[in-house]
Amino acid sequence: MLATTQEYVAKSNKTDLQSPKTTRPFASQIPIEENLWIEVVDSLDSLAAYRKDWSALCANAVVKNVFYEPWFLLPAIKQLHADKQCRFIFIYQKNKRITDPDILCGFFPLEQTQLRCFPQTCWKLITDNYLYLSLPLLHSELAEEAMHAFLKWTQIARIPIMQFERTQSEGPFQHALTSALNQRNLLPCSVEQSTRAILRRKPDLNDYFTGRGHYRRDMQRRRRRLSDNGNVEFRILQNTGQLRYWQNSYLTLERMSWKGKNGTAIAQDDQATQFFLDVTSNAMELGMLQMLGLFLNNELIAVKCNLCSGEGSYSWKIAFDEQYSKFSPGVLLELENIEYFHNQTQLEWMDSCASEAHPMINRLWQDRIGMQSIYIPTGRFLGEMYCSTRPVLRSIKRYAKRMLNRQS
Structure with a gap:
């Protein structure tokens, strides 16, 4: 469970840092380092105040992710994730010129998840059947700082395990992630490795x-x-003027295909249809x-x-x-x-x-580009134990399965 606002403040006071004052409607604000802080938003309505900074970050991201840009993610949250508990992490750095606005250097959209055979609630980067890359947005000049700040926040927020699903396993994002993990002495657990065409x-x-x-x-x-x-x-x-015809044509063709027979076509779900039209x-x-x-x-x-x-x-x-x-x-x-x-x-x-x-x-x-799904323990005991033993248990399961196949 996430720490309360009071717990954030208590933890933050140990750093003797003062949070900068802003008019943005965050639920909590957590100092990470001098001139670097996190603003946590838990309301879809509050995201409107961040849209300008958010769009600027999209343009300067070290790796672009169209699925986490406001015009895509906001309809997805509204139509497809309305019944889920979401949390939006904005990482800011004070501009060197005090007259210039703060720099948004990282954005992590999260939702609660429950891992198999793990007793505590965890969090993961938002993904669904229409969102094919859950890569957080990191500023090209501050990627490592943003990644480091996020991992530090997960410890402050008492999150046992953070799940990164459908992320790239190579390139600038992976470099920033590896550097931040090494700084915090964290060892991720690989759940899946794959490639996909590019x-x-x-x-x-x-x-x-x-x-x-x-x-x-x-x-x-x-x-x-x-x-x-x-x-x-x-x-x-x-x-x-032609858009509506193309939208309807796509929805019709998909509904007539095997997806329609399986009940997974967009047009067979009113919320998915509205999401597609909005996006x-x-x-x-x-x-x-x-x-x-x-x-x-x-x-x-x-x-x-x-x-x-x-x-x-x-x-x-x-x-x-x-x-x-x-x-x-x-x-x-x-x-x-x-x-x-x-x-x-x-x-x-x-x-x-x-x-x-x-x-x-x-x-x-x-x-081809490398893809991965990983669990990141944040330093808490149960999370560390789960991620450490998972590969061993997986090996035992595979060995037992091979032995049973030989006997049959």
């Missing part, structure tokens, strides 16, 4: 398909066969939405939704008309997507948001 900018369009010539030629043949049924066109959503509308307004479509006789048969942030982008959603599955319209649209990505010179990478074993994406996208 597009990285290459000098020439043909470089994206090196070693995949046969597969690409097969798709070109399928496109010619599809053309026998009428006029095939690749189009891009151009303006807000795509927000992204369109900010110029951060790409919707690509494959048309047959002026009817959408495949549609793809990408979300952009700075030099990066995310392949968020794709759906296609399964009555044309023998022509692989989803793959044909993905080939168009790769070419479109290559022509967007401001983009350096696109995260597939796909599972490690995704057959279509893995055939077309060459590059």
Whole structure:
């Protein structure tokens, strides 16, 4: 359980630091070091006062995460996490020039969770079925300081274990995390390691398909066969006036697909539908939405939704008309997507948001990025014991399973 405000103050007084005065509506404010402090927000309404600083942090983040930007996360919290206890951690540093505003150098959106066979409540970075990267936002010039401050706060707040799920296991974020863990002498427990496909900018369009010539030629043949049924066109959503048609087309195609049969299509859930409409509308307004479509006789048969942030982008959603599955319209649209990505010179990478074993994406996208899910004990006894013994128990379970399989 999180410490109360009084406990925060009692703990903070030991540092003999004074919290800076602000008008932001935080639930509690905790000094970490001189000129560095944390503001904890536990109300969705209070987040509006942080939006300007939050957006500035997004633009300066050491690794972009579109899923934690205000225009995406706020609808997600409102529509998909309303029944969960959430806590939003803002890490501030005093500006060297006292006339300049405070610098937001870290943002960690959290929700309560219960780990298996662990008696106490823990916290994790927010994630769900539509949020494919739970990477906290860290300022590019203050990433290590922000990460260090967050881990110190978890101890002050008496959190036994912090769960980081769907985070990158390489790059600047991992460097900042490793440095902060070493400073605090904390050893994380690895729950899952994986990779997923990512597009990285290459000098020439043909470089994206090196070693995949046969597969690409097969798709070109399928496109010619599809053309026998009428006029095939690749189009891009151009303006807000067209947005509603593209939104409805995606929802319809997904509902008609295997997701609809399994009951997991967005359109089958009113809150998920409103979330999708809000996010795509927000992204369109900010110029951060790409919707690509494959048309047959002026009817959408495949549609793809990408979300952009700075030099990066995310392949968020794709759906296609399964009555044309023998022509692989989803793959044909993905080939168009790769070419479109290559022509967007401001983009350096696109995260597939796909599972490690995704057959279509893995055939077309060459590059990979490491992903991980970890538990971080904060120094409390039960958390340390749980994270230390978990690998041993996992090994015993696997060994017992192998022995049972041999006997059967």
